[in-house]
Amino acid sequence: MTRTAPPPARPAVAAAPSRDARPPGLGRARRRERAAQWLFLAPALLYLVAFFGYPIVKNIVMSFQDYSVSSLYTGAAPFAGLLNYRAIFSSGLFSQLAWNTAVFTVLSLAGQFAIGLGLALFFARRFPLNGIVRSLLLLPWLIPLVASATVWRWMLGQNDGVINAMLETLHLAPAAGVPWLSSTGVALFAVTLVNVWIGIPFNMVILYGGLREIPEEIHEAAALDGVGAIARFRYITWPMLRPVVTVVLVLGFIYTVKVIDIILVITGGGPANSSQTLAVQSYQLSFKTFLFGQGAATGNVLILISLVLALVYLRLNRAALRTEGEL
Amino acid sequence: VLAVLILAVLLFPVYWMINASLQKNATSFTTTWFPLHPSLSGYRQALSQQGGHLLISLVIALGATLISTVVATPAAYALAKFRLPGRGWIIFAALATQMIPGIVIANALYGTYNSLHLLNSVLGLVLADASLGIPFSILLMRSFMTGVPDEIMEAARMDGAGRLRAFVSIAVPVSRNGIITAALFSFLFAWSDFLFALTLTTTGAVTPITLGIYQYLGAQTEQWSPVMATAVIACAPSAVLLVIAQRFIASGITGGSVK
Numbered sequence: 001m002t003r004t005a006p007p008p009a010r011p012a013v014a015a016a017p018s019r020d021a022r023p024p025g026l027g028r029a030r031r032r033e034r035a036a037q038w039l040f041l042a043p044a045l046l047y048l049v050a051f052f053g054y055p056i057v058k059n060i061v062m063s064f065q066d067y068s069v070s071s072l073y074t075g076a077a078p079f080a081g082l083l084n085y086r087a088i089f090s091s092g093l094f095s096q097l098a099w100n101t102a103v104f105t106v107l108s109l110a111g112q113f114a115i116g117l118g119l120a121l122f123f124a125r126r127f128p129l130n131g132i133v134r135s136l137l138l139l140p141w142l143i144p145l146v147a148s149a150t151v152w153r154w155m156l157g158q159n160d161g162v163i164n165a166m167l168e169t170l171h172l173a174p175a176a177g178v179p180w181l182s183s184t185g186v187a188l189f190a191v192t193l194v195n196v197w198i199g200i201p202f203n204m205v206i207l208y209g210g211l212r213e214i215p216e217e218i219h220e221a222a223a224l225d226g227v228g229a230i231a232r233f234r235y236i237t238w239p240m241l242r243p244v245v246t247v248v249l250v251l252g253f254i255y256t257v258k259v260i261d262i263i264l265v266i267t268g269g270g271p272a273n274s275s276q277t278l279a280v281q282s283y284q285l286s287f288k289t290f291l292f293g294q295g296a297a298t299g300n301v302l303i304l305i306s307l308v309l310a311l312v313y314l315r316l317n318r319a320a321l322r323t324e325g326e327l
Numbered sequence: 328v329l330a331v332l333i334l335a336v337l338l339f340p341v342y343w344m345i346n347a348s349l350q351k352n353a354t355s356f357t358t359t360w361f362p363l364h365p366s367l368s369g370y371r372q373a374l375s376q377q378g379g380h381l382l383i384s385l386v387i388a389l390g391a392t393l394i395s396t397v398v399a400t401p402a403a404y405a406l407a408k409f410r411l412p413g414r415g416w417i418i419f420a421a422l423a424t425q426m427i428p429g430i431v432i433a434n435a436l437y438g439t440y441n442s443l444h445l446l447n448s449v450l451g452l453v454l455a456d457a458s459l460g461i462p463f464s465i466l467l468m469r470s471f472m473t474g475v476p477d478e479i480m481e482a483a484r485m486d487g488a489g490r491l492r493a494f495v496s497i498a499v500p501v502s503r504n505g506i507i508t509a510a511l512f513s514f515l516f517a518w519s520d521f522l523f524a525l526t527l528t529t530t531g532a533v534t535p536i537t538l539g540i541y542q543y544l545g546a547q548t549e550q551w552s553p554v555m556a557t558a559v560i561a562c563a564p565s566a567v568l569l570v571i572a573q574r575f576i577a578s579g580i581t582g583g584s585v586k
Contacts, residue, residue, distance in 0.1 A: 036490055037409040041417070044402030044465060051458035052424045055435035062435065072441050119333065133330045135569060139341055142565035144519035146537040147558040150544060151344045154551055162343060200337065251425075258428035261521045265541060282430045287526055292434060299431035306426045 056303075062296035069290045077293075084297040093273060093281075101277040104192050105256045109249060111196035116203025116248075121233075123204070124211045134208070141201035149265035152194045156180040156266070184274035187267050191275050195262055199255075203248055210244030211237070250313045254306050278302055344562075348373075348555035369552030370560075377557045380539035383449065384518060384561075387535055390453035391517035395460035396510045403468035403505075404498050408480065418469070421462040432458070433526040440527055447532045455523040460513025467512070471505025472498060511568055518564055536561050 063084050065077035088094055123134050140148060155162050158177045167173035180190040214237060222232050260279045263269060269276035269284065276284075278298055286295025348369050349362035374381075406414050436455065437446070445451030475498055483493040499506065521537040528534065534542070540561065543554045 034411070037405055037411055040401040040405035040409070040490075040494070041411070043398045044461060045417070047398055047458065047461050048420060048424065051432065051436075051455070052420075052427060052462075054439075055432040056427065058435040058439070059431050062438075067438075072438055075442070122329070122333070127330065129330070133334055136334060137337055138569060139338060139566070142515065142569060143341070143562040144521070144537055144565070146519070146521045146540050147344075147561045148340060150540055150554060150558050151340045153544065154347075154554075155340060155343060197337070197340070254426050258430070260428075260430060264525075265544065279428055279430055282428070282434070283522075283526070286430075286434045286437070292438070295434050296431075299428060299434055302428050303426070303431060306428075310423075310426060 059296045059299055062293055063300050065293050067292040067296070071292070080293060084291075084293040088285075088294050088297050088301075093276075096273060097276055097278050097281050100188055100273075100275065101257065101279070103188060104195070104259070104275075104277055105253060107189075107192045108195045108199060108256045109252050111192070112199035112203045112252060113245075113249065115196070115200050117207050119200065119204045120207035120211055121237075123208055134204075137204065138201045140198055145198065145261040146265055148198065149194060149262045152197075153181070153266045156190050156194075158182055181267050182271055184272050187271060187275040191263050191266050194266060195256065195259060198262070199252060203252065206248050207241070207244060210241050213244075214240045246313065246316065250309065253309055257302060257306055278305075341562075344555050344558050347551055348559045350552060369556035372550075372553035373556035373560060376553065377536060377539045377560075380534045380536045381560060383533060384536040387449060387452050387456060388514050388518040388564075390449070391456035391460060392510050392514040394453065394457040395464055395513040395517075396506065398457070399461050399464035399509060399513075400468060400499065400506055401494065403465045404472050404494055406465065407469045407472035407475070408477070408498070418466070421465050424462040429522045430526075433522055436523075437526060445527075447528050447530050449533055451527055452520075452523060452533065452535065453517075455527060456517035456520050457513070459516040459520060460509070463516070464509035464513055467509045468502065468505045471502045471508075475501050507572070511572055515565060515568065518561075 062077070064080060064082070065071070066080040066083070067077040071077040119137070123130055154160070158164060158179045158181070161177070161180065163180070164173060164177035167178065168175070179186060181187055218236055219232060222236060227235075258279050259277070260283055263275055263277060263280050264283070267275045269280045279302060282295050282298035282302065284295075285291045285298060346360070346362055349365045349367075350359065351364070351366035351368050405411065406418060432455075440446045440451055445454070479497055479501070480493050483497050484490075488496070519537065520535070521541070524535045524538040525541070528538065536557070540554065540557055543557065
């Protein structure tokens with residue numbers, strides 16, 4: 001990448017042996033300096049390569065291999081071409097899993113974002129104890145997913161869950177209770193509900209931060225001019241919040257597509273795969289049926305989905321920057 | 328008033344967990360709305376059944392935090408202060424790691440861990456869990472350290488301090504808050520880890536608390552008091568951190584993801 005040339009002449013103070021002001025003649029010392037600087041980065045680079053780079057490459061290789069339990073012991077995994085991909089795409093399950101993943105992701109994002117934005121707007125006004133309430137709301141995001149998912153699993157039980165008990169008291173549910181987790185038609189929505197609950201704090205915090213960046217004077221001026229609250233939101237808040245909104249949604253998408261813990265704890269993907277997503281399926285293929293090759297292939301499909309979205313995001317971002325530049 | 332209502336609705340699951348953990352024999356039908364007859368029997372059961380798992384989780388989380396902090400701090404410093412070629416790409420790579428599903432990493436690591444004899448070992452989980460914190464820590468601390476004025480560093484170098492000295496005795500203390508925040512999150516990530524615990528152990532020799540809770544569920548329990556008590560204990564670090572490190576947490580969530 002670009003490296004700055006040594007600045008011509010700097011004030012006496014900075015002319016001491018600092019890294020920029022070194023005269024060009026000292027090439028060797030300079031190289032040593034650079035090597036020492038890389039040493040600061042070396043452990044981290046090694047770690048990124050070992051725990052991210054290497055797994056990605058190995059996963060791609062595995063997805064083209066017949067990688068089974070015996071491969072673990074012999075180290076030999078015969079090349080299988082596109083067999084793994086063909087197997088997952090033609091399993092008849094794939095379209096359902098893709099649909100489930102899409103429903104889970106889109107509804108999660110919509111719910112988290114809508115509620116998160118509502119809360120962010122609510123807390124943007126000043127009132128006593130604002131800060132304390134706001135930080136208490138972070139709790140769902142901070143506690144281990146397994147713990148909160150466990151509580152939800154009990155709360156959503158058909159006969160023994162407190163949610164059905166509440167609904168029955170309010171006469172909102174049939175006497176038998178809503179079969180949250182045991183019906184193929186409801187289970188996916190139940191896990192989505194839980195995922196919304198977990199994602200609200202994240203959306204709230206980031207959107208709140210974005211709202212605070214908008215200068216108050218603009219709002220005050222508009223209010224003085226008689227612009228109503230809804231119009232102010234539409235023409236001032238929303239456009240100025242747009243960049244933050246995109247960031248929240250993109251990050252939310254990337255996190256939601258790969259959710260496993262919540263679904264595994266609450267429904268295990270069932271009943272009859274009705275709440276199974278691609279991420280959970282990848283786990284099941286590798287670690288339940290020991291078809292590591294197919295698990296790897298499914299994982300790669302997930303990465304591809306995230307990648308496409310990230311590219312779209314970058315593209316949009318650049319387009320937005322360009323239009324801004326032209327204005 | 329509205330604020331209290333929002334709080335009540337959103338935190339109800341947390342309340343329900345604590346409520347049930349304090350009731351004796353909280354089965355489906357006996358659980359009342361308030362713990363009128365509080366009992367610690369759930370906690371006693373939880374500690375006798377899951378105490379060892381808690382200890383293992385603590386060791387793993389502390390180890391992962393240590394590695395993550397030691398590895399990420401100098402890297403963040405280098406990315407913030409040295410004009411190294413390709414540093415833009417390194418930052419981009421750290422960001423891109425967030426896109427990789429954990430299951431992909433677990434899938435690939437399983438075979439490798441198997442041949443390195445790292446399955447079912449504390450060390451294996453420490454190393455894997457540290458990877459959860461490192462990219463986040465690098466990004467977070469880098470944004471903190473960019474704010475450290477160059478003049479201080481140059482002054483130190485002029486006084487004859489080496490690169491390492493300048494880093495340890497100036498950059499680290501000055502960016503203390505960023506380092507604490509990053510370490511707190513590294514701890515939380517490792518403590519909450521479920522996927523690596525699930526996939527990189529096969530025998531039950533090493534069972535972190537998250538896996539312990541999951542196994543409770545597999546046993547189709549009707550006794551929810553000890554399960555809820557375990558869940559409460561597993562949530563304790565998060566709650567403690569929220570109380571003592573509130574401002575760090577808030578800056579961590581925003582700083583780590585937006586920047």
